[in-house]
Amino acid sequence: MAITVSLVALFGLVLFFLLRSKSLGYGSAFIAIMFGFHLASTGASTPVNNLTTAVIHAIGNL
Numbered sequence: 001m002a003i004t005v006s007l008v009a010l011f012g013l014v015l016f017f018l019l020r021s022k023s024l025g026y027g028s029a030f031i032a033i034m035f036g037f038h039l040a041s042t043g044a045s046t047p048v049n050n051l052t053t054a055v056i057h058a059i060g061n062l
Helices: 007-020 026-040 045-060
Strands: none
Touching (some): 026 045
């Protein structure tokens, strides 16, 4: 039986554990870039962009 894991979930999980263990370096930067790259190609890109825009506007109104 084959189990399919999304690359977004895989990179997100690896990045979570790297950040939690505070072992940040070039490998972590690569994982973060790949996570962002794959996240941008999913349906989550629109809500992430909307959230970022809302936060920037909220900070600008302070």
